[in-house]
Amino acid sequence: xxxxxxxxxxxxxxxxxxxxxxxxxxxxxxxxxxxxxxxxxxxxxxxxxxxxxxxxxxxxxxxxxxxxxxxxxxxxxxxxxxxxxxxxxxxxxxxxxxxxxxxxxxxxxxxxxxxxxxxxxxxxxxxxxxxxxxxxxxxxxxxxxxxxxxxxxxxxxxx
Numbered sequence: 001x002x003x004x005x006x007x008x009x010x011x012x013x014x015x016x017x018x019x020x021x022x023x024x025x026x027x028x029x030x031x032x033x034x035x036x037x038x039x040x041x042x043x044x045x046x047x048x049x050x051x052x053x054x055x056x057x058x059x060x061x062x063x064x065x066x067x068x069x070x071x072x073x074x075x076x077x078x079x080x081x082x083x084x085x086x087x088x089x090x091x092x093x094x095x096x097x098x099x100x101x102x103x104x105x106x107x108x109x110x111x112x113x114x115x116x117x118x119x120x121x122x123x124x125x126x127x128x129x130x131x132x133x134x135x136x137x138x139x140x141x142x143x144x145x146x147x148x149x150x151x152x153x154x155x156x157x158x159x
Contacts, residue, residue, distance in 0.1 A: 006100035008100055016053075016077055018129065022157075025043075025154055025155040025156065026040070027039065027137075032149065038064055042153070052076075054077070057072075057074075072087060081098045083105075091108040092108060095107070104127075108122045121142065124139065124140045125138070126139070134155070135156075135157075137151070137152070137153040
């Protein structure tokens, strides 16, 4: 799948718009063969800074096994359809592309585990804007280029 497949679709998914304000969400993580691994609720809030062309976005995942993961993103708009991202747990930078209703976001991050350890995972996330307040995400997580889990996340924009 290519980001170009989404040209001329609407509504547009612009990170600086959708991540500006408060959001809530829900997610499930499945193994590659479809078994449910975990569920989560998500609380998020972002603020767009037009002068620096960045959105500061914090999202907190609360998993059904009791562990919590908070991501503190700085997402910079580089130009039409191009984004980069920073987050304290990242290995390098995140890279994003946007066209029409889709946003493709890729990064590698030290991810907290329920036992307190961390695991370095590669993420490949596709965001799809549904309407004015809704977004669906299909993401994969893996290591060494091999995916081993799929996440399905729904966000609802509150403000």
